[in-house]
Amino acid sequence: IIQSMNSAGGRCHDNARCESMWARMKEELFYSRGDKSEKYTMRELKTMIWRYYMSYWVNRRICTANGGLPPAARRKLYYDHIFLVA
Structure with missing residues (x-):
């Protein structure tokens, strides 16, 4: 990369x-x-990148725009609030 x-x-x-x-x-x-010399196939690289992105950047990353919550946690709060109002 x-x-x-x-x-x-x-x-x-x-x-x-x-x-x-x-x-x-x-x-x-x-x-x-x-x-460091290990070679990965394109499929392995795509899988590793996707898993990293989904596990860290969506579920664990602290986002100051979301009040310090990860995007997935903020989204869950949003949908929980919608269901309580409806």
Whole structure:
């Protein structure tokens, strides 16, 4: 996995959040493992990335815009509130 280059205008802050996410994911999925020379198939990579995204970025990541809750927890509160009102 290779990080993308800066935006067309040369402003690195335009895509800083995306680059930060890719850097963290690569560190946790690949660089922190013992065997650095292991080759993965495309299917394995897609599965690893999907599982990482769904487990961390949706269920555990603290989001300040959601009052410090992960997106999945905030969504559950929203739907629970809808059912209580209805």
